[in-house]
Amino acid sequence: MTKKVLEYAIRTVNDGHDDFLWLIDLNKRLIDDTKTNNPNDSNFLFTFKECHFLRQSAIAYLGAISTLLKDKGYDVLYSFATMKDSVLGMLKKDGFLSSNFGPRFSEDNTISADAIRFTSFRGNIKESEELSVKIVKYIQEEWLKDSLIEIRPKLKSDLTAKMYELFANALEHAQSPVGCFSCGQSYNEDKEIVLTIVDLGIGIVKSVQDYFLINEDEITEENAIKWALKSGNTTRLDNSGGLGLSLIYDFLKINSGSMDIYCNGVFLRITQGKMKVNALPTDFSGTMINIRMTKQNNVRYGYQNEFKD
Numbered sequence: 510m511t512k513k514v515l516e517y518a519i520r521t522v523n524d525g526h527d528d529f530l531w532l533i534d535l536n537k538r539l540i541d542d543t544k545t546n547n548p549n550d551s552n553f554l555f556t557f558k559e560c561h562f563l564r565q566s567a568i569a570y571l572g573a574i575s576t577l578l579k580d581k582g583y584d585v586l587y588s589f590a591t592m593k594d595s596v597l598g599m600l601k602k603d604g605f606l607s608s609n610f611g612p613r614f615s616e617d618n619t620i621s622a623d624a625i626r627f628t629s630f631r632g633n634i635k636e637s638e639e640l641s642v643k644i645v646k647y648i649q650e651e652w653l654k655d656s657l658i659e660i661r662p663k664l665k666s667d668l669t670a671k672m673y674e675l676f677a678n679a680l681e682h683a684q685s686p687v688g689c690f691s692c693g694q695s696y697n698e699d700k701e702i703v704l705t706i707v708d709l710g711i712g713i714v715k716s717v718q719d720y721f722l723i724n725e726d727e728i729t730e731e732n733a734i735k736w737a738l739k740s741g742n743t744t745r746l747d748n749s750g751g752l753g754l755s756l757i758y759d760f761l762k763i764n765s766g767s768m769d770i771y772c773n774g775v776f777l778r779i780t781q782g783k784m785k786v787n788a789l790p791t792d793f794s795g796t797m798i799n800i801r802m803t804k805q806n807n808v809r810y811g812y813q814n815e816f817k818d
Contacts, residue, residue: 512584515542516554522567524703524799529771532570533793536709539574540794548582556588560596565692566799568605568627569707572690573795575609576629577709580687603627603692625651625693625704632688634680644676645669647691657695657702658802661811664760671756675706675798682744683710683796695804702802709795713737714773720744730775731786738777738784757800758782764810765803772796 517535522528539553555571563571575585587610589597600606603624628647632640648669653660660668679689685708693704711719717733728736736742740755758779761768767780771793777786809816 513546513551514554514586515546515551516556518556518558519560519563519567519571521559521561522563524564524566524705526769526776528564529566529769529776529797529799530790532567532797533771533789533791536570536574536793536795537791539578543578543581543583548584552584552586553578554586554588556591557593557596558591561593563596563599565603565625565694565703566705566707566797568600568603569690569692569705570797572605572609572627572629572692573687573707573709576687576690603694605692625657625691625695625702627690627692629690630676630680630688632680634677640680641673644673648672652693652702652704658804659809661809661815663815664811667756668760678713678716679706679708679710679796682716683708683712684716685710685795697804700804702804704800704802706798707795712773712794713770713796714775715794716744730773730788734770734772734775734777734786735784758784760810761800761802764805767801769799770796771798 517539520531522531542551542553555575578585592600597606603626605627608627608629626647628651630640630644630647634640634644649665652672653665653668676689676691679685683689687709689706689708691704691706693702695702710716714730714733714737717737718728718730721728721733737744738758757768760766761779762782765781767778769779770777771789772795774789774792775786776789777784
């Protein structure tokens with residue numbers, strides 16, 4: 510039996526606000542189509558004729574949704590014939606193709622120096638020390654590698670611990686059936702490093718609201734995302750950990766960086782030391798976190814007492 514092909518055209522995707530809204534709309538269309546099409550008679554096909562460039566946010570999302578669809582039993586196809594060389598090269602150099610299409614692109618497994626490797630994490634973070642070590646290694650050797658940004662050991666260790674919580678949230682609280690996906694890129698012309706984490710779970714806001722309901726309490730979406738970011742707050746029953754992004758917040762302020770979070774019905778942006786929350790036009794069942802750091806030549810970051818030598 511010939512299967513029906515559900516085709517989705519991927520456009521050029523940067524990482525502006527409108528680009529994230531486009532990804533959220535795409536996600537809604539894809540998830541809606543899984544509700545009305547059976548994997549026994551339907552395939553999903555991504556084409557790239559109108560795509561000239563893909564930022565790390567789109568690459569991380571495509572990895573997440575492709576894995577989710579495959580886990581549901583669908584065949585997921587990519588039209589390489591419609592890809593421009595620039596897009597194909599981009600997907601090669603960050604490891605997306607070798608990770609998702611294995612043998613065909615195994616020879617392209619060398620990751621470009623200015624790319625932050627596309628990686629997925631899946632499993633029980635509480636039970637797997639190997640998974641925890643993999644995440645820490647990824648943060649220190651990819652996100653915070655010395656060739657991109659110079660951070661002294663104590664601050665790097667503390668930042669790693671807080672960034673680790675972003676992954677832990679996706680693996681513990683988000684109830685994402687396929688784990689979380691990350692990708693990044695260093696842009697010399699823009700003097701910036703951009704990092705993205707995507708999970709397709711219930712979303713940070715929904716996780717917090719469910720936690721409040723346990724105590725027969727309610728909280729708005731805006732207050733839920735703010736609560737999640739406050740140091741010391743956690744939905745873990747043992748009260749350990751929690752996003753507690755105050756250190757990342759302080760670092761981004763000094764670095765002139767920013768962080769955007771898209772989840773459920775809200776969009777949160779932290780920039781120039783200020784936090785702003787707005788409603789999203791389309792609900793996103795999941796979480797996308799985008800961190801932007803500024804590249805500054807001959808600048809080292811650390812605690813004051815780390816510069817005494």
